[in-house]
Amino acid sequence: MAAERAQGSTGGAGLRLALGVAVVLVVAFFLVPTLPGDRSTMDRGPGGSAALAGVLERMGIEVESMRVGLRPLAERPIGSVLVVVLAPGLLQGQAFTPPEITWVTEFVGAGSTLIVVADREHSLLSTFGIGYLWEELDDDYSELQHRFRGIAVLPEPHTLYGPLSLVGRGGLAVEESGADTLFAVAATPVVARKEVGAGSVIVVADPFTISNEGLGEAANLAFYSGLIRDSLGRDGRVMFDDLHAGAETGRGVVAYARKAGFLPALLLTLLLAIFYLWRAGSRLGVVLPAADRRSSRASIEMAHAVGSLYDRAGLLHHALDILADRLRGRVERRAGLDWQGSPMADWIEKELGLQALKEVRWLQGRFIELRGEPKPPLEEVLRWARRAQEFQIRWLVPPALVGEASEVEDVQV
Numbered sequence: 001m002a003a004e005r006a007q008g009s010t011g012g013a014g015l016r017l018a019l020g021v022a023v024v025l026v027v028a029f030f031l032v033p034t035l036p037g038d039r040s041t042m043d044r045g046p047g048g049s050a051a052l053a054g055v056l057e058r059m060g061i062e063v064e065s066m067r068v069g070l071r072p073l074a075e076r077p078i079g080s081v082l083v084v085v086l087a088p089g090l091l092q093g094q095a096f097t098p099p100e101i102t103w104v105t106e107f108v109g110a111g112s113t114l115i116v117v118a119d120r121e122h123s124l125l126s127t128f129g130i131g132y133l134w135e136e137l138d139d140d141y142s143e144l145q146h147r148f149r150g151i152a153v154l155p156e157p158h159t160l161y162g163p164l165s166l167v168g169r170g171g172l173a174v175e176e177s178g179a180d181t182l183f184a185v186a187a188t189p190v191v192a193r194k195e196v197g198a199g200s201v202i203v204v205a206d207p208f209t210i211s212n213e214g215l216g217e218a219a220n221l222a223f224y225s226g227l228i229r230d231s232l233g234r235d236g237r238v239m240f241d242d243l244h245a246g247a248e249t250g251r252g253v254v255a256y257a258r259k260a261g262f263l264p265a266l267l268l269t270l271l272l273a274i275f276y277l278w279r280a281g282s283r284l285g286v287v288l289p290a291a292d293r294r295s296s297r298a299s300i301e302m303a304h305a306v307g308s309l310y311d312r313a314g315l316l317h318h319a320l321d322i323l324a325d326r327l328r329g330r331v332e333r334r335a336g337l338d339w340q341g342s343p344m345a346d347w348i349e350k351e352l353g354l355q356a357l358k359e360v361r362w363l364q365g366r367f368i369e370l371r372g373e374p375k376p377p378l379e380e381v382l383r384w385a386r387r388a389q390e391f392q393i394r395w396l397v398p399p400a401l402v403g404e405a406s407e408v409e410d411v412q413v
Contacts, residue, residue, distance in 0.1 A: 133170060
């Protein structure tokens with residue numbers, strides 16, 4: 001029984017810990033405007049692309065944030081530019097569905113431009129036959145602050161602004177894709193272009209180049225702004241695929257509450273609900289000891305009845321001897337020492353404590369007194385028996401086994 005209670009207590013502690021972690025995660029989800037590491041134009045942090053969108057708008061170019069999917073691509077004019085920056089985590093960004101891959105392919109083939117900035121293999125890259133090479137760059141090619149310098153390979157208007165600054169170690173596999181290498185670090189392509197139908201696809205192997213942090217380094221800004229400006233048709237517009245970059249869709253209860261200013265009230269209501277559920281599952285009042293640790297009236301009366309039988313039979317000395325032998329045997333088995341002598345007293349004081357030693361000395365002295373009386377009082381014998389039993393339960397029985405070891409027979413005898 002005691003073991004079951006201990007197991008239940010452990011389970012309750014684990015449940016409270018899990019609930020606490022859930023509360024922290026919920027609070028973080030509500031308070032953080034976007035997921036950490038967002039690479040969309042909505043994120044003004046180091047990894048976002050808000051800086052490039054702002055530069056394009058100041059250049060007089062219309063910029064659109066796509067956070068509801070890529071279906072509207074079919075309605076955009078030919079000569080537009082779609083910028084896809086993959087989210088930093090596989091679980092953070094939305095996955096590309098087969099219909100979306102089809103829409104993008106048709107969008108490019110009709111005469112528009114696709115710019116893909118990726119740091120891993122992706123179905124969008126494999127659709128155009130371009131592979132991603134992990135850990136292709138090593139420190140031999142890095143410069144100060146662990147930057148890699150992407151050198152122009154083909155002399156084009158987009159490559160004449162100067163080298164690019166990269167921090168990622170990935171490269172591109174373009175040999176079998178028919179793509180041209182625009183920039184490379186040593187012999188590893190990091191920017192490639194491929195003609196698809198009437199349009200073109202440009203793949204960059206490092207999202208740092210388009211991020212708010214890396215856009216101002218080397219010729220990163222000049223490359224992206226010039227590439228997008230020269231790729232736009234007369235009626236074209238620039239679209240950033242913020243949905244696959246990790247941005248929120250702007251829909252749902254949380255988004256509407258944030259826009260309406262009700263987010264603090266919603267958060268408070270949620271915390272109150274969690275606190276109510278936590279309190280509803282908690283135990284009210286103190287925890288009572290196990291039933292077998294409590295002295296029931298029935299067991300006390302049984303002990304008195306049995307003691308009276310021993311008294312009328314003149315066997316109280318015999319009962320004291322049995323109880324004393326049992327106590328002595330349990331202590332000796334626990335200590336591995338003989339009951340008599342200073343080694344046993346030293347062990348009790350060191351292992352069980354000074355209070356246990358005092359109790360043992362009382363039991364020894366009182367036993368000698370009662371054993372020396374011709375007819376010891378029944379109440380005193382019962383008192384000695386109870387204290388002997390309490391000593392064993394308190395100091396000799398492990399806590400998890402108290403419920404099993406606190407038998408009534410010792411007190412009854």
